[in-house]
Amino acid sequence: MQTTLLERGISVLYKELGPVEAVRFLQKLGVSKGDSVKEIESITEKFSRKEALERIRKYRK
DSSP states (O other), rough: OOHHHHHHEEEEOOOOOOOOHHHHHHHHHHHOOOOHHHHHHHHTTOHHHHHHHHHHHHHHH
């Protein structure tokens, strides 16, 4: 599956900043579709339960 540069960039932001901070960053840049919950869901819907829990634990630290 081919991903766009924007999708890859957002993925990196989410990995490095976590979903909440990534959305805040994008909002500051004015790169928001207007519904951050839907934006987060669209990125995280592909996570397995295990991966989601691992990321939550990582970003809580």
